[in-house]
Amino acid sequence: MRILIIGDVLSKTGRLALKNGLPGLKEKLGVDFCTANVENGAGMFGVTRKVVEEIRASGVDVMTSGNHIWDKREGVSLLDEYTDLLRPANYPPGVPGRGWRVFDAGTDRVCVINLQGRTFMPDIDCPFRTADRILSELDPGIRIRIVDLHAEATSEKLAMAYYLDGRISVLAGSHTHVPTADERIFPGGMAYQTDVGMAGPFNSVIGVRPEQVIERFLKGVNVRFQVGGDTPVIQGMLVDVSASTGKAVNVERIHEPVAEGDGN
DSSP states (O other): OEEEEOOOOOOOHHHHHHHHHHHHHHHHTTTTTEEEETTTTTTOOOOOOOHHHHHHTTTEEOOOOOOGGGGHHHHHTTTTOOOTTTTOTTSOOOOOOOOOEEETTTEEEEEEEEEEEEEESSSOHHHHHHHHHHHSSSTTTOOOOEEEEEOSHHHHHHHHHHBBBBTTSEEEESSSSSOOOOOOTTTSSSSESSSOOEESSSSBBBTBHHHHHHHHHHHHHHOOOOOOOSSSEEEEEEEOOOOTTTOEEEEEEEEOOEEEEOOH
16 A cells, blocks of 8 residues: 655645645555644644635545644534544544544554654653554454654654553654655654645745744844745655555655646
């Protein structure tokens, strides 16, 4: 099975990158299953119904998220409604939505688990122990297993990689919007990349207009950020996974420029 995992989808620029570029990219690469992190989908903070429907229509099979999924009330209410929209599984009991689910992908079944780190992030439940619990509950016959770890610290993501190698197929890091050059397959057959990047404007500072970020650094005052508007790209990782063993056999970084336009 060929799996495409896309980084954080950033506002309208990221959504248009998916709309204009993802169908052709999936066809070119022969993608069987596609995920994307959507926590920044609506004006950089959270999601709305319109955003979820747009991203679905672009060809994303499963939408993962992170700490910003709670930023819009409308988006929070969608977590119980859309079974293909996940929030991090290690939030405490009682919050809306689900943190993992098994999805059909042709004749195969794929488990997608959404986790959130705790270093420099909200202090929620332990992602390591949450992963243990989910994997202990999972049907052993579900061999293709994807984890989106939405985390700030590279050390936490790498530690999780060593911890889960041999038990999952893919560990994709998200959150920083900057792709790392460390894609690899671990000894136990798990594909890994510390951060898979974003779908959004490449000529930006993690998606924001550079002049606004520079002003904040220079003056030390709050500046209202706006999404940078040019050079849209789709970034992510492409993984080939054996359906019979659940082990990754190939991994590569994806950086796909997308022609600008309104998508109409």
